[in-house]
Amino acid sequence: MAVYGSGDRGDHLVQALLADGQVRAMAAVTTRTVEEARWRHDLSPTAAAALGRTLTVTAFLGAMLKAPQKVSVEIVCDGPIKALHAQADAEGRVRGYVDNPHVDLPVNARGKLDVAGAVGHGTLYVIRDLGLREPYRGFVPLVSGEIGEDFAYYFLHSEQTPSVVAVGVLVDPDHRVRAAGGLLLQVMPGASEEVISVLEQRARELPPMSSAVDQGKDAEGLLALAAGDLDVRVLRRLPVQFKCSCSRERFERALVALGEEELRDMLETDGSAELVCHFCSEVYRFDAKDLAALLKAASYRQQ
Numbered sequence: 001m002a003v004y005g006s007g008d009r010g011d012h013l014v015q016a017l018l019a020d021g022q023v024r025a026m027a028a029v030t031t032r033t034v035e036e037a038r039w040r041h042d043l044s045p046t047a048a049a050a051l052g053r054t055l056t057v058t059a060f061l062g063a064m065l066k067a068p069q070k071v072s073v074e075i076v077c078d079g080p081i082k083a084l085h086a087q088a089d090a091e092g093r094v095r096g097y098v099d100n101p102h103v104d105l106p107v108n109a110r111g112k113l114d115v116a117g118a119v120g121h122g123t124l125y126v127i128r129d130l131g132l133r134e135p136y137r138g139f140v141p142l143v144s145g146e147i148g149e150d151f152a153y154y155f156l157h158s159e160q161t162p163s164v165v166a167v168g169v170l171v172d173p174d175h176r177v178r179a180a181g182g183l184l185l186q187v188m189p190g191a192s193e194e195v196i197s198v199l200e201q202r203a204r205e206l207p208p209m210s211s212a213v214d215q216g217k218d219a220e221g222l223l224a225l226a227a228g229d230l231d232v233r234v235l236r237r238l239p240v241q242f243k244c245s246c247s248r249e250r251f252e253r254a255l256v257a258l259g260e261e262e263l264r265d266m267l268e269t270d271g272s273a274e275l276v277c278h279f280c281s282e283v284y285r286f287d288a289k290d291l292a293a294l295l296k297a298a299s300y301r302q303q
């Protein structure tokens with residue numbers, strides 16, 4: 001198997017504090033995660049870049065939680081990609097999809113994949129399931145459709161946290177994801193003017209994250225690019241992977257929940273069923289024998 005950019009250690013995320021806790025920082029290499037999303041959903045290069053950037057920030061949002069909390073990101077937009085969906089847990093497991101995986105546009109004026117053109121205008125939603133009765137939900141309008149800037153705007157306006165968000169995906173001519181990763185820097189309340197100005201300066205000089213990953217930087221290396229002379233204290237390093245929570249049993253339960261009548265109709269009309277998980281494109285097939293067994297389960301349930 002070819003190894004792209006991230007070395008042999010696989011995808012990972014690092015959480016750290018900079019400048020004696022004045023800045024919260026995260027960095028991640030997500031090449032394999034985004035490549036898995038790409039082949040699972042047959043994503044075009046533009047769709048892979050848009051979803052890959054979103055998955056990377058969603059992994060950051062997940063890492064801020066405690067298990068078994070989860071976070072969902074929804075981007076609903078008027079561009080040809082239509083919508084992006086991503087979820088992450090506190091342990092580096094992410095999954096996601098887009099409504100139009102084949103969206104493809106010419107590269108933009110800077111020679112880059114035109115993510116903003118694919119996304120257009122819309123709204124970014126962040127929904128945190130913290131295990132309380134109601135999930136916590138924040139949203140902002142998209143400011144550029146480039147994803148990174150949109151999340152920076154979200155953090156500032158919805159969570160009152162000035163943030164730098166840099167995310168990138170590099171796609172090879174054969175459409176495979178060559179490198180992906182990102183960086184999140186958040187200024188904590190009480191940070192000094194000096195630290196903020198150092199951070200702003202570094203942020204302006206950051207290379208594209210995908211190039212840095214492609215050149216072999218791991219998450220600590222990405223952090224070092226942002227930190228410069230500021231001290232870095234690494235708190236945690238965790239693996240990141242594309243991992244869906246779907247299973248055949250879950251789909252069986254969903255079929256049984258449809259009820260006896262629907263199942264009998266399915267069995268008599270089609271003789272089989274094929275269900276596809278939106279999040280990972282896994283296909284679950286149920287033949288006549290399977291459906292008959294589920295029908296039996298449904299009829300017991302209704303008694």
Ligand SMILES: [Zn+2]
Pocket residue numbers: 244245246247277278279280281282
């Ligand atoms: Zn799935």
